[in-house]
Amino acid sequence: MDFNAEYIELFDAYLQGELSIEERLTFEVRLSNDSTFKAKFEAFQGFEQDLVDAEVTAFKDRLTQWDKSQDKNNPKQGRVIPIRLIGLAASIAVILFISILYLVGRPNNQDLVAANFEPYDNILTVRGEKVALDDGLQQYEAGEYEAAIVIFEQFPENVNAQFYLGESHLALQEFDAALTAYKSVLQTTGIFYEIAEFHLALSYLGNDDEQGAKETLAAIQKESDYYSKAQDLLGELE
Amino acid sequence: MDKKATIQSIRNQDERVVQRIYGEFKPKFVNWLKGKYKIGEPEACNEIYQRSFTVLFFNIKRGKLDNLEASLETYLFGIGKMIVREWWRERSKDKNTLDIEENNELGQIDLLANAFKGNEIDDDRRRKLGLAVQAMGDPCKSILTLFYWERNSMEAIAAKTGYKNEQGAKKKKYLCLEKLRKQLLN
Numbered sequence: 568m569d570f571n572a573e574y575i576e577l578f579d580a581y582l583q584g585e586l587s588i589e590e591r592l593t594f595e596v597r598l599s600n601d602s603t604f605k606a607k608f609e610a611f612q613g614f615e616q617d618l619v620d621a622e623v624t625a626f627k628d629r630l631t632q633w634d635k636s637q638d639k640n641n642p643k644q645g646r647v648i649p650i651r652l653i654g655l656a657a658s659i660a661v662i663l664f665i666s667i668l669y670l671v672g673r674p675n676n677q678d679l680v681a682a683n684f685e686p687y688d689n690i691l692t693v694r695g696e697k698v699a700l701d702d703g704l705q706q707y708e709a710g711e712y713e714a715a716i717v718i719f720e721q722f723p724e725n726v727n728a729q730f731y732l733g734e735s736h737l738a739l740q741e742f743d744a745a746l747t748a749y750k751s752v753l754q755t756t757g758i759f760y761e762i763a764e765f766h767l768a769l770s771y772l773g774n775d776d777e778q779g780a781k782e783t784l785a786a787i788q789k790e791s792d793y794y795s796k797a798q799d800l801l802g803e804l805e
Numbered sequence: 806m807d808k809k810a811t812i813q814s815i816r817n818q819d820e821r822v823v824q825r826i827y828g829e830f831k832p833k834f835v836n837w838l839k840g841k842y843k844i845g846e847p848e849a850c851n852e853i854y855q856r857s858f859t860v861l862f863f864n865i866k867r868g869k870l871d872n873l874e875a876s877l878e879t880y881l882f883g884i885g886k887m888i889v890r891e892w893w894r895e896r897s898k899d900k901n902t903l904d905i906e907e908n909n910e911l912g913q914i915d916l917l918a919n920a921f922k923g924n925e926i927d928d929d930r931r932r933k934l935g936l937a938v939q940a941m942g943d944p945c946k947s948i949l950t951l952f953y954w955e956r957n958s959m960e961a962i963a964a965k966t967g968y969k970n971e972q973g974a975k976k977k978k979y980l981c982l983e984k985l986r987k988q989l990l991n
């Protein structure tokens with residue numbers, strides 16, 4: 568932070584592009600030849616950058632304070648869904664299922680759907696505020712899918728409602744309705760896109776539309792979390 | 806509150822709205838980090854969320870998202886992908902970047918990389934500087950916050966702080982910087 572007061576005006580004029588061409592050239596020559604001058608200039612630049620970033624640091628500190636006060640007010644706040652554990656359990660179930668089926672022959676499509684489908688967790692937890700979808704999500708979490716559907720259907724423009732509508736229909740093996748809901752979700756690239764793609768394929772499969780299922784599975788990109796599952800299922804269908 | 810109204814409230818730094826949005830997006834964002842990127846440590850999830858939300862906030866505040874087409878949530882998750890990539894790059898030895906598809910609207914995003922760089926000592930230095938600015942009397946406090954934080958031109962600052970012209974405000978800015986520098990050295 569060691570820069571001379573006498574240079575502030577010059578440094579500022581240079582950084583704001585207010586020097587004439589000649590002055591700028593002179594300045595840059597001095598920067599190249601005079602290491603003390605260069606160090607002072609860099610100190611000034613660093614000081615200004617810190618000044619700009621001070622606002623960001625203060626804002627981030629405020630976020631930490633909000634988190635702390637939230638934790639204090641609500642120690643059991645927000646479900647943290649152990650997706651990794653759910654994934655592990657689901658993988659074991661699928662492996663067991665496939666191993667058993669291997670012994671008795673190729674499963675039918677609905678069995679494959681059952682082996683690969685698990686209703687996605689409600690990740691739309693909103694703390695301290697009730698929103699319109701909450702009633703539907705509560706029913707959904709309780710496994711009351713018919714009641715959840717009635718509520719989700721009231722939000723045809725809401726991509727989150729459409730996703731959980733698809734999940735509810737798929738849980739009830741109402742494949743046509745699930746297809747419609749997932750196709751609606753896939754109109755935009757929201758956070759449910761990848762899971763909706765995979766569950767769209769399952770919906771086709773439930774409807775015995777193997778071609779539709781295969782095409783949907785094949786279109787799932789390597790970057791998707793469901794790529795390996797999609798490849799496994801494709802292998803099952805071949 | 807619709808998207809435009811939310812963006813306007815955030816631009817106006819309406820603390821209640823900012824805090825509400827921060828709390829509202831967090832559970833979903835953290836679950837997404839755990840599910841998609843297998844980032845399990847709560848501290849890491851928190852850090853990535855805070856950085857992502859900070860980037861969202863400052864890009865709104867600086868008027869870069871006035872014509873945002875995507876939803877705020879989609880945009881925040883887009884920022885999240887880029888922050889995860891940076892976060893991994895900071896921690897990975899080979900410094901490989903991840904192949905993450907980016908939303909076109911994220912092209913011009915300022916990730917505030919400099920503000921997140923460094924360690925606790927750097928953060929402390931910035932904290933001291935920020936507090937020192939806040940503690941300055943006017944017009945220094947106004948001039949410096951309007952210039953460095955609100956990104957006003959010197960012409961606008963002159964008008965807001967009652968200086969006859971840009972040059973007068975500029976001279977005062979130099980004196981304020983010098984005063985601030987001295988304060989921090991003492």
